[in-house]
Amino acid sequence: MIAWAGGVVRDRRAPHGTHRDRGFEAFVAGAAGRLLHTATLLTAEDPQHNPRACHLLTLALADTYAGWDRLRGDDPYDRTRQYLAGRFAREAWHRYGRLSRTRRRPPGVLGALAPHERLALVLRLHEGVAEEQTAALLGLPAERVRVLCDRAVSRLTHPARRPATAVDGPGAGAGGSGAVAGGSGAVAS
């Protein structure tokens, strides 16, 4: 019975294998550039030298490839992005933890931000995922995602105020820095 089942699987895989390869190749050709950009923003690496982002994307694409036949009309891009975000969040949790303050600043444009701030900012603004979806993807309340995103935006647009906002509490820091950022922005422009 096992041999019979195996035979069926093998027979079905032979014609599907090439089909899958073709579809997957087209998908990678179209989406890899944007996904790698997202991964590089998440890891905050130099765009010319991003081994961690490449590794992250390879794992995400491998997962999409393995589940290609069971997508059933789902968007492979969404699936890959979801895996990418989840994997990055888990790695950030294990890798950085409380040591993030002592680590040296990564060289990317988002190097000044904490990993979860990068994740919220990149998903919301670069990928254009809705706030509720981002919250569901990260397992956070929507308000928390908004706070993270606001804090990241104000920190990026006013890098000089970074130490002041870093010391503040999460809620008060975002609100206060937003107000201060608005005022100084008006003066600057």
Add this chain to the structure above:
Amino acid sequence: MNRAEQEAAVRRILDQDPPQVPAGLYADAVRRGTRLLRRRTLARRTLWLLLLTAAVAFAVWALTVRPWVQPPSQTTPPVPGW
């Protein structure tokens, strides 16, 4: 600078300098994906085999022990000549 302008500025910062996709990335992803598939197939088959073995073992045990048959009484002695 209001919120929309700030977000537009951040989007501009994010969009600059996109990285180049390395050449071996597709092949590497397919290689890892194939390995993942093979491992999943193997795990699925092992689970089915385990289930089948358990079912066969249970059937054999049930047919030999016949737990549904009431065992002969051990306490009441046989009553002859009633």
